[in-house]
Amino acid sequence: MKKGTNNLRNMSLFALTWPIFIEIFLHMLMGNADTLMLSQYSDNSVAAVGVANQIVSLLIVMFGFVATGTAILVAQYLGADRDLDAGGVSVVSLFANLVFGAVLSLAILVFTTPILKMMDLPPELMDEASSYLKIVGGFGFVQALIMTAGAILRSHGFTRDAMYITIGMNILNVIGNYFFIFGPFGFPVLGVDGVAISTTVSRLIGFVVIIIVLVKRAPDALPFRKLTEPLRHLKDLLKIGIPSAGEHLSYNGSQMLITYFITMLGTEALTTRVYATNIMMFIFLFAVAISQGTQIMIGHMIGAGKINEAYHRCLKSLKIAIVISLGMAVLGYLFSEPLLGIFTDNPTIIAVGSTLIMLTIILEPGRSFNLVVINSLRAAGDVKFPVYMGILSMWGVSVTLAYFLGITLGLGLVGVWIAFCADEWLRGIIMLFRWRSKVWVDKTFVRSAS
Structure with missing residues (x-):
């Protein structure tokens, strides 16, 4: 883990910031890739996904509170050379956002129809919006894990790796959208369902890659077997995050x-x-x-x-x-x-x-x-x-x-x-x-x- 800490101590603000800039820029450009590509498929599909994404965006805001606390505490512990505590916070935050994400994802699955009706969604859009929300919202816990793992990776100073992973996720999402919307090479045209599957799978792969990179870059970053004082770490996370x-x-x-x-x-x-x-x-x-x-x-x-x-x-x-x-x-x-x-x-x-x-x-x-x-x-x-x-x-x-x-x-x-x-x-x-x-x-x- 010292590698991660020393890596950041030797970095300038520019070296640390430019990958973050590219990553956010890509989020802005690619964040609406589902909507843009669906516009070639159906206007109704665009409207349905647009409404569903408003709910998904609210979920992401909710997941962010654990990730915010994680980024701050991990950075402070690494600066204090308390690497085991930094790892403890990382493990606790992943479990906390997994549980929190799973609860919210389950709530979305159970209450999809009532939620969409509360938004006064036209009947002709209900089926597609419901399908998209169940797939993307139902697997919302994956996004919760990505946000937490990404915060850990950046706090170790590996902002460039986080940028590359974001690029890869966006590319996978666009390729998946293309296959499911336009059906090349005899691929099944699934429309909204396909776009939702593409979004979810690209996020799942992105999370796995973040964990692999984190373990390789900082081997002690996630000390699952050496976890101490999990309740103290959780309390500190909530003090910042809430x-x-x-x-x-x-x-x-x-x-x-x-x-x-x-x-x-x-x-x-x-x-x-x-x-x-x-x-x-x-x-x-x-x-x-x-x-x-x-x-x-x-x-x-x-x-x-x-x-x-x-x-x-x-x-x-x-x-x-x-x-x-x-x-x-x-x-x-x-x-x-x-x-x-x-x-x-x-x-x-x-x-x-x-x-x-x-x-x-x-x-x-x-x-x-x-x-x-x-x-x-x-x-x-x-x-x-x-x-x-x-x-x-x-x-x-x-x-x-x-x-x-x-x-x-x-x-x-x-x-x-x-x-x-x-x-x-x-x-x-x-x-x-x-x-x-x-x-x-x-x-x-x-x-x-x-």
């Missing part, structure tokens, strides 16, 4: 309510929001990758007792993320019209969308504060404060201002985007003050063995 899950659920809930506000503005506004958001995702992708790489580095530094190094690492990463996000936002605005033109030729959507991307120049630096500093606070063990402030700002600022500016004052989407800016900057500045206060120094879960 607040993080609460923050993600709060964010998704606030965004759903804001989307409801936007539906009051009409279909055109809703469509504009979707197109503008798709472009924005690629703008803040850099900050997301930097924040995840920084979280791993700071986790190791905190575990090693290098508080001053951790403090300055966050601030350096923040400056880099702000500069890159600002630059990408300016580029996005300069090319906003041709970019939006890829999606639509509606002049109103292009005009309003360009204005939203212009506001992104203000929004993205504020988002960088939250991504980098909040991940740094989590890596240091300060997990509750960002959650409380996040929930307060999301609902007290973002939701409230979105309705007041967008609906009450009639500013429409521009008002909603101003609300987003206010929320990100308020939280970002508060988080920076929190980091500078160094309150987080006494909140670490792990102390160096030395």
Whole structure:
């Protein structure tokens, strides 16, 4: 396991981050491969899978809380040279997410029809949506295992391996989709069922490969026979994971309510929001990758007792993320019209969308504060404060201002985007003050063995 620890200690932020960037980029590009390829098969199939994937996405958010705790604790223990504890956390987290994933997967299998009826799904889409959800959701525990194993692999510094595995999974998924949708060489055309099988099998293979790579790279990473104090490890995982899950659920809930506000503005506004958001995702992708790489580095530094190094690492990463996000936002605005033109030729959507991307120049630096500093606070063990402030700002600022500016004052989407800016900057500045206060120094879960 020392190999993994030493490997990370000698890595720069860039070396650690660029594979994470590629991996997230591929997720964004390939995440909707099922939908894109099904569009050549049936519009109804696309709609059915789209609705089912909303439920699957919620499952993934739920699985993420164990993976978040795993990434932070493993990094801190490795930094503290407490390799056996790092392995103990890894084993416990895999079992915990396996059990949690199995329970949720079983619930999906049992309640598939009632869940889809709650979403007011048209009767003609019910059969295909139900079939897809039963296969993908029923094997959701595989995704839970992948997220946990991937977090362990990255915390050991092997971000490049995680990237290669993601590439392989995406390739397998696309090949499987091709065979099941288009039926070359006499292959059976299974449509939605085939796409669901392809997705599930590619994930299962991906998980097996992650475990093989992890064991080969760091032989003591999963000490099943030397497991000690599993209840303590589980307790620490939940201390980090549950607040993080609460923050993600709060964010998704606030965004759903804001989307409801936007539906009051009409279909055109809703469509504009979707197109503008798709472009924005690629703008803040850099900050997301930097924040995840920084979280791993700071986790190791905190575990090693290098508080001053951790403090300055966050601030350096923040400056880099702000500069890159600002630059990408300016580029996005300069090319906003041709970019939006890829999606639509509606002049109103292009005009309003360009204005939203212009506001992104203000929004993205504020988002960088939250991504980098909040991940740094989590890596240091300060997990509750960002959650409380996040929930307060999301609902007290973002939701409230979105309705007041967008609906009450009639500013429409521009008002909603101003609300987003206010929320990100308020939280970002508060988080920076929190980091500078160094309150987080006494909140670490792990102390160096030395």
